[in-house]
Amino acid sequence: MIELQSASVVVDSPQGPITLLEPTSLSLTEHRIGIIGPNGSGKSTLARLLNGLVLPAAGQVLINGLDTGHEGREVRRRVGFVFTHPDAQLVMPTPLEDVTLSLRRSVTDKRERRERAREVLAGIGLADRAEVSVHALSGGQKQLLALAGVLATDPEIVVADEPTTLLDLRNARLVADRLFGLRQRLVLVTHDLDLARRCDRVLVVDDARVVFDGASDAAVDHYIALAEATP
Numbered sequence: 001m002i003e004l005q006s007a008s009v010v011v012d013s014p015q016g017p018i019t020l021l022e023p024t025s026l027s028l029t030e031h032r033i034g035i036i037g038p039n040g041s042g043k044s045t046l047a048r049l050l051n052g053l054v055l056p057a058a059g060q061v062l063i064n065g066l067d068t069g070h071e072g073r074e075v076r077r078r079v080g081f082v083f084t085h086p087d088a089q090l091v092m093p094t095p096l097e098d099v100t101l102s103l104r105r106s107v108t109d110k111r112e113r114r115e116r117a118r119e120v121l122a123g124i125g126l127a128d129r130a131e132v133s134v135h136a137l138s139g140g141q142k143q144l145l146a147l148a149g150v151l152a153t154d155p156e157i158v159v160a161d162e163p164t165t166l167l168d169l170r171n172a173r174l175v176a177d178r179l180f181g182l183r184q185r186l187v188l189v190t191h192d193l194d195l196a197r198r199c200d201r202v203l204v205v206d207d208a209r210v211v212f213d214g215a216s217d218a219a220v221d222h223y224i225a226l227a228e229a230t231p
């Protein structure tokens with residue numbers, strides 16, 4: 001379970017503290033949770049709270065009982081984070097090496113790890129790209145590889161921050177289908193309202209607050225009404 005207990009996010013600026021997320025309390029137990037809202041509203045901030053990339057200024061964030069403030073390492077092991085830009089998480093020269101690195105904790109034998117990495121790559125359709133430079137991959141292939149790297153760590157929860165934004169229709173569908181096929185709990189930040197509609201529960205964030213929390217169709221309607229009401 002993902003639990004926010006009056007969790008707020010505040011950053012310092014030369015003009016004084018800025019609140020990026022007002023105190024928020026949530027219990028997220030659904031399989032697929034969407035987060036939608038306007039640019040700059042606080043969606044990424046909320047997503048980053050869930051794996052301790054951002055820590056609450058007050059309140060608590062608990063992931064399956066672990067406090068992100070005190071047990072950050074344990075939390076990051078359980079919560080895989082997929083960034084909008086896959087380059088942010090592809091650290092090795094080739095796909096094979098990248099996935100092999102992600103498997104270092106779960107598979108101790110080196111040879112077995114490489115074999116397993118090849119299987120993972122085959123599973124995302126990149127078997128023939130295993131040993132090319134990651135820079136030679138297309139945007140969609142990179143995003144699939146980044147996702148595969150996250151999944152190779154066997155997280156309990158996957159948080160994805162606009163993972164399809166940079167992709168064309170075909171690749172966006174590939175990545176989305178992969179995300180929605182996961183057995184793990186998925187928290188998905190997205191501007192794609194069709195994807196939001198596929199979630200079991202959707203949070204609408206506006207102006208550093210969760211302004212709606214409910215079923216996906218009602219949440220999307222709320223967001224559209226909000227956008228239409230904004231001058």
Ligand SMILES: Nc1ncnc2c1ncn2[C@@H]1O[C@H](COP(=O)(O)OP(=O)(O)OP(=O)(O)O)[C@@H](O)[C@H]1O
Binds near residue numbers: 013037040044045
């Ligand atoms: N470290 C920071 N210092 C100051 N302001 C920040 C910081 N991080 C984010 N912000 C500001 O906080 C607000 C919320 O940012 P956030 O990235 O959470 O928005 P978002 O809803 O994900 O936006 P988008 O849809 O554009 O990605 C924005 O106005 C952003 O400029």
